[in-house]
Amino acid sequence: MGATAGESSAQEEMLEVSVWHGTENGEFRHYRVPRRDSQTVLDVVTYIQRHLDPSLSYRFACRVGMCGSCAMTVNGVARWTCRSHVDQVIRDGRLEIAPLAHLPVVRDLVTDMRPFFDKWAQAKGRFQGGTTRNDPVARVPPDTPERRAVDAAIECIGCGVCYASCDVVGWRPEYLGPAALNRAWTLVNDVRDVSRLEHLKAVASEGGCLSCHTHTSCSERCPKKIAPTAGISGLKRACARAALRGEL
């Protein structure tokens, strides 16, 4: 059991908050935090760090759902904390806040995101154009199937919520994960990219898109409402066609 900290007045409604401290071998510490209107989980963590425990480490930047840096596990579910209101996630007046799953814990609520982003590189998630700055800008009609597929998947902010929610990542550490595969899917559909087959080869091998079980946790939890499962299914079809044609 950890320590309890915090002050309350008779008038104030208080939240009971448990926050992870330490690395993989840490413990939950308990705090009482004043309840506020329109309070986000990030507000709660910030209150603890500023008023109750200055040693608490956590990561955030924009606070408006753009940077993807503040994701944590809240009451057992991976979420972006800056736009998760306490109203939406509280259970029996309690919040349990832990670091993202499936990633090494640096300290407290901060995870090491390197394995997550290394897999974007493994999935060849880098745009490979075939033109120079002297060529005219490519025109990509917005109503083509390829462009629509890209539009549906391109708004990923790299928060890691899908990765932390994926069962297959937990079972197979080499699995590329939903975000890296979603990125590959946007490039496979990008008509300007000249390395389509290289992207497919990178995601077709062991630990790639074929390992997905279609549990759809990634699509359910993605704060940007992207459906990586749909993109992964698209990659499976594209890989299958390429393999049958002997292109892989």
Added chain:
Amino acid sequence: MSAARRDTLLWLAQRWSAAVLALCLLVHLAGIIYAVRGGLTAAEILGRTRGNAPFALFYGLFVVAISIHAPLGLRAILTEWTLWRGRSQDLALAALAVLLLGLGLRAVWAVVQ
């Protein structure tokens, strides 16, 4: 053959064999319900299966689909739940495929001949 192509073709083999199994299972269940209506004796079963070429073809296909599907599914489970992978795993599962195929076709032959 590249690893990417091999893995994708194995994945396709598992998907296609699953589709075949789904159809086979429906026919098999319907066959069971039809067959037990008049009682279930060895003589009655053999009377229906002996020399029955469509029966042999259907259950032969069923056995082939199982022999493809089961080892590939087991391969995914082993890879996800244990540390066993690589060549020894491939060889063991190939042996399982041959075993399932042999036992299954032998059983079909036994009731058809």
